[in-house]
Amino acid sequence: MKKITDNVFLKKKGKKRILLAKNLNPGESFFDEELINDFREWDPKRSKLAAIIMKGSSVPIKKNDVVLYLGASHGYTPSFVSDIVDKKGFVFCVDIAPRVVRDLVFLCEKRENMLPLLEDANFPERYKDKITNADIIYQDIAQKNQVEIFLKNIDLFLKNDGFALIAIKSRSIDVTKNPRFIFESVEKELRKNLKILDKKNLSPFQRDHMMFICQKSVK
Amino acid sequence: MVDMQNLRKNAILEAKKKIAESVKKDLLIIQTVHSIDELEKVINSLIEALREWCGYYCPEISMKIKDHEKFVNLIFENDLFKKFDIRETMGGNLEENDVNAILTLANSIKELYKTKKLEELYLAKEMNNLCSNLIKIAGPEIGARLIKAAGSLKKLARMPSSTIQLLGAEKALFRHLKIGSKSPKYGLIFYHTDIQKSKNKGKSARQLASKITIGVRIDYFKNEKNN
Numbered sequence: 001m002k003k004i005t006d007n008v009f010l011k012k013k014g015k016k017r018i019l020l021a022k023n024l025n026p027g028e029s030f031f032d033e034e035l036i037n038d039f040r041e042w043d044p045k046r047s048k049l050a051a052i053i054m055k056g057s058s059v060p061i062k063k064n065d066v067v068l069y070l071g072a073s074h075g076y077t078p079s080f081v082s083d084i085v086d087k088k089g090f091v092f093c094v095d096i097a098p099r100v101v102r103d104l105v106f107l108c109e110k111r112e113n114m115l116p117l118l119e120d121a122n123f124p125e126r127y128k129d130k131i132t133n134a135d136i137i138y139q140d141i142a143q144k145n146q147v148e149i150f151l152k153n154i155d156l157f158l159k160n161d162g163f164a165l166i167a168i169k170s171r172s173i174d175v176t177k178n179p180r181f182i183f184e185s186v187e188k189e190l191r192k193n194l195k196i197l198d199k200k201n202l203s204p205f206q207r208d209h210m211m212f213i214c215q216k217s218v219k
Numbered sequence: 220m221v222d223m224q225n226l227r228k229n230a231i232l233e234a235k236k237k238i239a240e241s242v243k244k245d246l247l248i249i250q251t252v253h254s255i256d257e258l259e260k261v262i263n264s265l266i267e268a269l270r271e272w273c274g275y276y277c278p279e280i281s282m283k284i285k286d287h288e289k290f291v292n293l294i295f296e297n298d299l300f301k302k303f304d305i306r307e308t309m310g311g312n313l314e315e316n317d318v319n320a321i322l323t324l325a326n327s328i329k330e331l332y333k334t335k336k337l338e339e340l341y342l343a344k345e346m347n348n349l350c351s352n353l354i355k356i357a358g359p360e361i362g363a364r365l366i367k368a369a370g371s372l373k374k375l376a377r378m379p380s381s382t383i384q385l386l387g388a389e390k391a392l393f394r395h396l397k398i399g400s401k402s403p404k405y406g407l408i409f410y411h412t413d414i415q416k417s418k419n420k421g422k423s424a425r426q427l428a429s430k431i432t433i434g435v436r437i438d439y440f441k442n443e444k445n446n
């Protein structure tokens with residue numbers, strides 16, 4: 001087993017490689033994921049964060065980090081972030097859809113280092129009194145103005161030298177344009193405000209998706 | 220030092236409250252329509268199985284009665300062979316408990332038909348309460364499916380009529396946008412009787428969609444005003 005980051009390991013299972021996270025609730029499965037001893041299997045086809053790890057990127061999320069997760073959805077990836085940051089870390093989960101936050105509430109009741117926020121990430125002022133500043137901001141929101149949302153939240157909540165990860169779905173920005181063109185213009189806009197540490201196309205795990213790992217550069 | 224557990228407790232309470240408040244009539248209507256469509260699929264599946272099974276008892280009946288609902292009701296009749304004037308049947312010699320097994324399935328299907336009818340009545344009533352103008356133009360079935368396609372009455376009310384015209388034709392629409400193939404002229408509103416009867420379906424679809432838009436907006440903002 002090879003350690004990828006805190007509480008995350010890569011294991012060879014026959015010809016395949018699988019990603020495992022140390023389960024904060026040992027023995028409990030939340031999304032029908034396979035449990036292997038005290039670990040949960042992390043599927044890169046379901047989680048973009050797992051996908052970028054499988055593509056070889058070094059992910060800056062560590063134990064004890066406070067993470068602001070925008071676009072938490074049902075909570076699959078956030079649950080693994082919760083495993084990484086462990087008991088002393090925390091994950092603030094934000095999503096706009098009530099149906100999906102309902103599932104998130106059930107998850108957060110079982111995980112003491114997670115809390116749910118039924119909020120629109122486009123209006124961060126609305127939840128600024130419900131969260132603390134963060135070491136990491138992770139965003140997976142399929143909206144046309146996803147970069148604007150990202151930068152707004154980084155400005156308000158990300159600590160200096162903090163890391164920010166964003167998954168870009170080119171189809172959400174413009175379904176008619178070539179994805180490569182969209183990724184280039186996104187990169188240009190990110191570069192104006194942030195230091196880009198890494199970028200990876202998430203193929204074959206996701207189609208027309210790219211993830212950027214950035215750092216807040218203090219001027 | 221911020222008390223994280225306090226933040227967490229409050230957040231969970233607030234999320235629960237907001238989620239409860241988000242449950243509105245249009246969401247229930249969407250679930251009802253979904254259930255009706257699923258029942259249709261399931262009923263058709265089971266009827267096929269029933270007909271096959273009946274084929275070993277009395278295949279002539281299955282041939283004679285093409286209407287599924289009639290078929291399910293009629294195979295309970297006593298003196299089936301006499302009533303339908305069947306002298307030489309290709310059906311085998313079935314014992315009483317074999318026939319009862321078939322009738323048990325038929326009973327379940329009958330119940331499913333009843334459920335579907337009740338849901339359709341409930342749907343029509345709730346649609347009338349929620350959006351009377353929409354159903355005057357599109358009818359409860361198409362109206363409800365438009366709300367389902369949009370996701371909520373609020374989203375439907377905010378759509379331009381060109382989008383409403385094409386709800387349900389997403390595959391053709393995105394193919395047109397990406398590759399440049401011909402644009403679709405109608406989505407699920409194609410099934411409206413006015414479109415079905417029309418000699419120029421594209422034009423009728425455009426006109427119907429614009430009237431639907433007006434109706435939906437009146438319904439949505441009238442509700443907003445009262446709330």
